[in-house]
Amino acid sequence: MLIESLLADVVSAGIRGLTVSVRSPGQAGAHFSAGVADAETGIAMEPNSYIRISSVTKIFTATAVLQLVADGRVMLDEPAAGLLPRDVGSHVDGVTVRQLLNHTSGLLEPELLLFPSIREGSLESVVRHADRALEPERLARLALENRPMFAPGEQYWYSNTNYHLLGLIIERVTGRSAYDVIESRVLAPAGLRSTFFPRAKTALPSPSSVGYDSLYQLVDPPVAVTAYDTSFLYTAGALVSTPHDLNQFAATLLRGDLLPPEALDEMTTMIPIADGVEMGLGVQRTTQPSGTYLASEGTFFGTQTVLMATPDGSASWVISVNTTKYQQLGPDGWPLAHPADAAVAALGAYLNEHISRAARP
Numbered sequence: 001m002l003i004e005s006l007l008a009d010v011v012s013a014g015i016r017g018l019t020v021s022v023r024s025p026g027q028a029g030a031h032f033s034a035g036v037a038d039a040e041t042g043i044a045m046e047p048n049s050y051i052r053i054s055s056v057t058k059i060f061t062a063t064a065v066l067q068l069v070a071d072g073r074v075m076l077d078e079p080a081a082g083l084l085p086r087d088v089g090s091h092v093d094g095v096t097v098r099q100l101l102n103h104t105s106g107l108l109e110p111e112l113l114l115f116p117s118i119r120e121g122s123l124e125s126v127v128r129h130a131d132r133a134l135e136p137e138r139l140a141r142l143a144l145e146n147r148p149m150f151a152p153g154e155q156y157w158y159s160n161t162n163y164h165l166l167g168l169i170i171e172r173v174t175g176r177s178a179y180d181v182i183e184s185r186v187l188a189p190a191g192l193r194s195t196f197f198p199r200a201k202t203a204l205p206s207p208s209s210v211g212y213d214s215l216y217q218l219v220d221p222p223v224a225v226t227a228y229d230t231s232f233l234y235t236a237g238a239l240v241s242t243p244h245d246l247n248q249f250a251a252t253l254l255r256g257d258l259l260p261p262e263a264l265d266e267m268t269t270m271i272p273i274a275d276g277v278e279m280g281l282g283v284q285r286t287t288q289p290s291g292t293y294l295a296s297e298g299t300f301f302g303t304q305t306v307l308m309a310t311p312d313g314s315a316s317w318v319i320s321v322n323t324t325k326y327q328q329l330g331p332d333g334w335p336l337a338h339p340a341d342a343a344v345a346a347l348g349a350y351l352n353e354h355i356s357r358a359a360r361p
Helices: 002-012 054-070 097-101 116-120 124-128 136-143 160-174 178-187 243-254 261-267 339-359
Strands: 017-023 030-038 211-213 223-225 271-274 277-279 284-288 291-300 303-309 316-321
Touching: 002 017, 002 030, 002 339, 017 243, 017 339, 054 097, 054 160, 054 178, 054 243, 054 261, 054 291, 054 303, 097 160, 116 124, 124 223, 136 160, 160 178, 243 303, 243 316, 291 339, 303 339, 316 339
Parallel strands: none
Antiparallel strands: 017 030, 017 316, 211 223, 271 277, 277 284, 284 291, 291 303, 303 316
């Protein structure tokens, strides 16, 4: 079977383990895996394992915000400052809700303030803070210590801070925890039984995988990440899910079950950000040789997850790998090409062609 050969190629190229889930029209979905979930014990990766989906969380947060927009409780082009706690909102003058959603606010994120050893080519602070809990307002205030990169709306710059602030807006508007709102208004209606915010829990349910991060080959052996407090990601990236649930969410969202048509249209109204890639409100659109797809990607320490769907949500796929930052950095500071990149790209291209064919009338 070709997909099993492609999975084997990814492992041979240096990824310790991965899981893949594919959903086609009228089918429950097919799940695959290869490699190991734990390199020390040799335990095999299991299909449909629990994963920290990191920034794929942003689609869920954007959906909750757009539900509030549809309810008339939030306006996309109103200033975000008036919807935030005063000590936070005072730092985001001129930024609108839409600019938070599509990353054109100019705000920077706090990663290097939270994990300062990364600047020195070390993951020591990542390991040391595995149990650190951060309250959402404290997290936002820390992020806003950075000066904005540019005036709101001038250009695009991806930042978790945008979605930290959106979580606070959800809380301020509803009077409830953003986690509770997203779980009750997005996860439950979509029927996602294996997707949740871990809150104080640091360990993943079983089956799951160790994540391996080598900080672009500066750390050897790679840091093995298991239990971790992800409150520092909040509504920008703290969700835990499974590939099956992510495929189900894509179908539910894109066929219009979670948002009215005008809100879904706003979500999929795009701005160009790179060659062949556009950014909407919480979701990207990418043009590939086999077609156009809506996509989201998230990277945690040792885990990377990609969700790709046809625009109508009738077919989709998820790839999640347990090895990250395995490349070396080039002189310009960007990762150099690595055989694993090519192997994952080949797998993605095959899956794109598959779901494109499956979605055709």
